[in-house]
Amino acid sequence: MSTALIIEQLLNGLQFGVMLFLMAAGLTLIFGVMGLINLAHGSFYMIGAFACAAVAAATGSFWIGLAASLAAAAAAGTLVEVAVIRRLYDRDHLDQVLATFALILIFSEATRWLFGSFPLYLDIPPVLAGAVALPGGAHYQLYRLAIIGIGVLVAVGLYYLISRTRLGMRIRAGESDREMIAALGVDIGTLYTMVFALGAALAGLAGALVGALQSVQVGMGEPVLILAFVVIVIGGIGSIKGALVGAVLVGLTDTLGRFLLPKLFTVFLGPADGATTGAALASMLIYIVMALILAFRPKGLFPATA
Amino acid sequence: MTLLQVSGLESFYGASQALFGVDFSVGQSEVVALMGRNGMGKTTAINSVLGLIRPRGGGVRFIGRDIAGMQSYRIARLGIGLVPEGRRCFPNLTVRENLVAAARQGPWTLTRINSLFPRLEERQDQYAHSLSGGEQQMLAIGRALMTNPQLLILDEATEGLAPVIRQDIWAAIRRLKADGQSILVVDKTLAELLPVADRCFVLEKGRTVFSGKPDELTPELQDRYLGV
Ligand SMILES: Nc1ncnc2c1ncn2[C@@H]1O[C@H](COP(=O)(O)OP(=O)(O)OP(=O)(O)O)[C@@H](O)[C@H]1O
Ligand SMILES: [Mg+2]
Numbered sequence: 001m002s003t004a005l006i007i008e009q010l011l012n013g014l015q016f017g018v019m020l021f022l023m024a025a026g027l028t029l030i031f032g033v034m035g036l037i038n039l040a041h042g043s044f045y046m047i048g049a050f051a052c053a054a055v056a057a058a059t060g061s062f063w064i065g066l067a068a069s070l071a072a073a074a075a076a077g078t079l080v081e082v083a084v085i086r087r088l089y090d091r092d093h094l095d096q097v098l099a100t101f102a103l104i105l106i107f108s109e110a111t112r113w114l115f116g117s118f119p120l121y122l123d124i125p126p127v128l129a130g131a132v133a134l135p136g137g138a139h140y141q142l143y144r145l146a147i148i149g150i151g152v153l154v155a156v157g158l159y160y161l162i163s164r165t166r167l168g169m170r171i172r173a174g175e176s177d178r179e180m181i182a183a184l185g186v187d188i189g190t191l192y193t194m195v196f197a198l199g200a201a202l203a204g205l206a207g208a209l210v211g212a213l214q215s216v217q218v219g220m221g222e223p224v225l226i227l228a229f230v231v232i233v234i235g236g237i238g239s240i241k242g243a244l245v246g247a248v249l250v251g252l253t254d255t256l257g258r259f260l261l262p263k264l265f266t267v268f269l270g271p272a273d274g275a276t277t278g279a280a281l282a283s284m285l286i287y288i289v290m291a292l293i294l295a296f297r298p299k300g301l302f303p304a305t306a
Numbered sequence: 307m308t309l310l311q312v313s314g315l316e317s318f319y320g321a322s323q324a325l326f327g328v329d330f331s332v333g334q335s336e337v338v339a340l341m342g343r344n345g346m347g348k349t350t351a352i353n354s355v356l357g358l359i360r361p362r363g364g365g366v367r368f369i370g371r372d373i374a375g376m377q378s379y380r381i382a383r384l385g386i387g388l389v390p391e392g393r394r395c396f397p398n399l400t401v402r403e404n405l406v407a408a409a410r411q412g413p414w415t416l417t418r419i420n421s422l423f424p425r426l427e428e429r430q431d432q433y434a435h436s437l438s439g440g441e442q443q444m445l446a447i448g449r450a451l452m453t454n455p456q457l458l459i460l461d462e463a464t465e466g467l468a469p470v471i472r473q474d475i476w477a478a479i480r481r482l483k484a485d486g487q488s489i490l491v492v493d494k495t496l497a498e499l500l501p502v503a504d505r506c507f508v509l510e511k512g513r514t515v516f517s518g519k520p521d522e523l524t525p526e527l528q529d530r531y532l533g534v
Contacts, residue, residue, distance in 0.1 A: 169407040173396040180394045183356055184408035185382035185453055304398075 004138030009259045010252070015144045017251020018151025022206035023228040024235070024243040025158055026199020032238020032304050033175045034192055036085060037093050039100040041203055041228065042221025043107035048073040048204025049211035049220060050111055053120040062125035066208050073204020074197045076107075081196040086189070104222070112218050119215035122208075147209050154202065155244045162240055171195060175238065175304075227254075230286055234293050236300030245301055250286050257285035307334045309369060309457050309488050310355065310386075316363030317347075317354045324350045327364065329514045330507040332457060335486040337479075339499050339520070341532060342509035348492045349391050351509065352461050356388055357381045369456070383410075387455030391462050391492075393446040397435035401426055404434050404445055405452050412454025419448040422478055440471030447478065458482065459490045464498075476502070496528065508532070 027041050051072035056065030080103060088096045124143045131139040162168040173181040174188045182188045207221065214220070231250050235242025262278030269277060293301065308331050315328040328351045332338045340348050354361040355368075357378035366374040373381050382388070396404050405419060405426075420427035423444040429437060434445060443463055450458055460479070464472040476498045482489060483502060493499045500506070500520040508516035508523070508531045516523065516531060 166407060169399055169403045172398055173404075173407050176396050176398050177394055179358060179378075180390065180396070181408060182377075182379045183358060183382055183388050183390070184449065185379050185410065186408050187379045 002138075003136040004134070007134055007136055007138050008140060009255055011140055011144065011148070013252035013255030014248060015147050015251070016255055017248035018148050019206050019210055020224070020227055020231050020251055021151050021244050021247035022154060022202045022209075023224055024231040024247050025154070025240060026196075026202045027225075027228050028232040028235065028238055028240070028243045029162075029171075029195055030199050031232060033171055033195060034089055036089060037096045037100065038085070039097060039225065040080065040103035040107065041199070042225030043104055044073045044077060044200040044203035045207035045210075045221035045224055046111060046218065047076050047107065048201075048207035049122070049216040050115060050120065050207075051204070052208035052211055053122040053216045054115070056122055057120070062123070062212070065122070066205070069204045069208035070201045073207070074201040076204075077197040077200025078193060080200075081193045085196060086192075089192075108218050115218075117218070119217035120211075122211040122216055124212045143212065150205075150209065154205075155240070158240050167191070227286070230290050232300075234290050234300055236302040236304055238304030239300070239302040242300055242302035242304070249289070253289050254282075254286050257282040261285070308332070308367075309334055309336075310490070311367040312351070312355060312364070314364035315351060315354055315361055315366065317350050317359050317361050319350075319359075324512055325354065325361075326512040327514070328509060328512065330490075330517065332488055332490050335488055336504045337483050337489045337491065337502055339503035339506045340490060340492045340509065341494075341496075341499075341506060343532060346509045347512040348509055349461055350512075352388070352459055352490070352492065355381075355459070356386060382453065382455075385454075385456035387450035387453045387458045389443075389446045389450045389458070389460045389463055391465075393439075393442045395434040395437070395442045395445050395449070397433065400431050400433055401437070401445055402430040404449050408449070409452040410454050414451045414454050416452075419451060422451075422481065423448055423474075440467050440474070443467060443471070443475060444478075447475070451482075457488045457490065461492045462494070463491070464493055464495060472498075494532075496532065 023041065023045060027038065030036050030038050048069035052065035052069035055068035056062050059065070084099060084103065088099055128143040128146050130142050132142050132145060134140050162171065170181060170186050170191055174191065178188055227250060231246040232243055234249065235246030258279070261282040262275045265278035266274030268274065310332040312331065313329050315325050316323065317325040325347050328347065330338065330340060340351065342348050350359060353359045355366055357373070357376055361374050365372065368381070368384055368386065371384065373384065396407070399407060402416070405416060425441055426444055426448055429441060434442060437445065447460070447463065464475050467475065479489065479491070480502055491499060491503065500523070503520050506516070506518060506520055506523055507514055510531055516527060
């Protein structure tokens with residue numbers, strides 16, 4: 001096992017983690033600030049990927065496609081918040097889960113109806129094609145490095161927005177006493193719509209970025225959604241910092257687990273049994289990590305409210 | 307000039323009626339006391355003015371506009387600053403953040419709040435949940451003033467505080483009055499409330515039963531409406 005291979009796997013884990021962060025950031029804000037469980041968050045991921053693939057195919061530009069993914073996901077987010085989600089803030093979690101599950105079905109069928117059942121493909125933009133030489137003689141895809149960079153930028157931007165701006169203060173104030181912040185003259189309803197649209201746009205961005213690495217198809221959002229829930233539970237619901245740390249932890253654990261565990265078990269059990277046992281355990285690994293973290297820190301690594 | 311005019315106000319909690327006809331008014335630069343025993347409807351009346359409870363009958367006019375039934379953020383933006391019962395500071399925001407989060411342009415700035423309540427400046431980077439009750443009360447008043455309201459509403463701003471702190475709060479209220487701030491005060495300590503008030507209204511079981519100058523509220527009336 002060469003260092004080059006390990007570095008590559010580490011970066012893959014980091015890139016996966018960053019992509020999970022883009023999903024988890026919106027989810028944790030919406031859950032933490034508004035108390036809403038949004039299962040349809042994965043649909044925004046899918047909408048972003050489809051919008052990017054379709055617009056990039058039509059215009060020949062990945063970047064116009066990327067802009068379209070943000071716009072489409074934010075627009076879908078705004079529409080859904082105003083039409084449906086608003087009515088759910090004061091309802092219990094079961095109602096929220098049912099209603100947003102219905103939204104998944106609606107979005108999936110609508111996408112199938114618009115684009116058909118065959119996957120779309122999205123090419124990596126030419127400027128980001130190719131690989132970069134890394135220390136140890138490895139080469140790594142430039143595009144994946146760019147995803148890591150974008151994720152870091154988004155994380156810094158969001159952290160600044162929430163902790164330093166007046167908008168962020170109002171969002172946090174609404175988290176603790178929604179009625180009071182309204183009684184001080186803040187239009188909290190519109191603020192929630194904006195937060196929801198921002199979360200949707202970030203999920204759309206994640207979908208578009210990943211769309212160039214995988215095929216773009218209906219149902220692509222839900223597996224990522226489940227992982228994003230694991231991330232926000234590990235990180236502490238409502239915390240952007242927690243979402244980032246949790247996402248990187250899950251990304252690295254999952255990627256390295258799938259890479260290393262089969263090799264490890266091969267040593268003990270021989271190639272045939274070792275590989276299957278290792279792979280089975282690897283797919284459970286993040287849930288084991290989550291259980292361990294919750295056993296010691298029931299509110300996650302960075303509980304949002306003090 | 308009349309800032310706030312409440313007439314025949316009726317409000318409900320679900321099916322049970324809490325206000326049966328409340329009348330009071332606050333004029334420009336006037337300090338008005340809204341009084342009554344526990345559970346007589348003072349907080350309900352204030353919350354109905356601010357749109358936190360939707361009044362079902364009667365009228366609420368602020369600077370000549372009918373505000374009954376408007377959303378509370380719109381009412382607040384017209385120029386009403388609420389210091390609510392129970393303070394309700396945002397515990398997960400720092401003192402400074404509590405003050406600036408909902409601030410609007412006007413003569414009240416952080417600097418002026420800090421000179422009104424020097425304790426707040428000392429604690430500006432502390433989270434509100436770590437403050438004492440008196441400091442939280444000062445913060446709630448400062449937070450309302452930072453919205454630069456035409457009318458400040460104080461609901462039980464001295465309740466449950468140590469005597470020294472109560473004196474600080476009353477001193478601040480007198481200073482605001484001297485500056486010409488219009489204030490509606492709910493408080494149970496008559497000894498401090500009556501000297502500062504220009505007019506008084508007394509509620510009993512959701513109705514206004516007395517209105518007049520503080521010296522017209524004779525000991526007999528006080529005993530009848532406010533005694534325990
Ligand atoms: N959330 C509520 N749900 C139902 N009834 C309520 C609610 N809040 C108040 N009430 C009732 O409405 C009436 C008026 O209460 P309110 O809180 O306005 O009185 P108050 O004059 O402010 O009393 P206090 O001096 O104790 O603050 C009381 O009978 C009370 O029991
Ligand atoms: Mg009260």
